[in-house]
Amino acid sequence: MDLDELKRTWEGYDRKLDASVRLNTRMMRGALLDKAETAMTRLSLLVGVELVVLLGAALWLGAFMWRYAGEARFLVPAMMLDLGVIVLVIAGVRQVSAVSQLDYGAPVVAIQKHLESLSVERIRATKWTLFLAPFAWTPISIVFLKDVFNLDVYAAFGVSWLGANVLFGLVVLAVLVGISKRLANSARHASLLQRLSRDFAGHNLTAAMDFLGSLSQFEKEES
């Protein structure tokens, strides 16, 4: 038995499908094709709102830095936060523009490479966001309390309080790493939690890099 004999069996299967498979046009016309438009609109709206919020934060931080340009203890934490926000905005715009230009009707290997490269970028962005999030609390509290309540955190709580917050961030990070490693291998959790855990633990990045390697191999293998 070889593939060419199996091809004849497959042709028989194909003929049976002619009689057996029916397109549910009622469902297609009723909801599905409209749903495609609605889902895209909703997604664009969500991404739009996210970008507006991030841009708002960048502008607020920019104004704060302008006011406290001469005071490094306020300027530096605001700059760190602004840098993070700008990186997130750039990453978001890049992803949205790359996804909107993606043509699924292009050859399989090229599209899969493009999709997997986007996936690598997304995983790296998620990983760094999760990695830095426990430390963001300290600069956020310095900038927010100063701007909203005119409270100088350095003077009010002391440098040791700030140091303790950074240490607490380290502890939270260690706990997050431990939890993500456990959850990444568990199949019992909701897909978003599992995906974040696998992103943070590095499993998804390894899988994406492996697949990119397989695609290159598949493309160049000749004999």
Place this chain on the structure above:
Amino acid sequence: MPAKPTRQDQFLILLEEHKKILFKVASVYCRNRADRDDLVQEMTLQLWRSFGRYDDRQRFSTWMYRVSLNVAISFYRRESRRSRATVPADDSILEVAGEEIDVVMLSDELRMLHRVIEQLDELDRALVLLYLDGNPHDTIADVMGISESNVGTKIGRIKQRIRREWSRHSTGEHTNGSR
């Protein structure tokens, strides 16, 4: 004077003509019916979203294979990474008379073929499907985006693998039968 068909009408007519591609791609990449229904829905949505970019100088089937396989490979990779957490849809885009399909599915050759396909990676599955559907090497190369000679090499390797699997399968049956 009859009304001019809308873009949606044109899409549905072409989809009706090539609906078997949806079913075959889904059955190559999914083991159970719920997954197959989800994948058919994803492929159909993407085909409709991409239809605006379809150039009708190209064969619709070639374009449809590309879109469907791209969606299916991404779906397969996503599903194999995570556990199933979705509820099966109530309604299916493709309605299948299960009995008739099952009769064919019972053939030993086809079951063996599905077993072999399940052992292939996502890219080789696409190649085998395109080959079994009777596409010439240049069309397969065009859909996959690799050279024709590369298609020939890969199909040759898969043929060897199937021959080995079949002889192992036959030897196993013979041994069991003689006990």
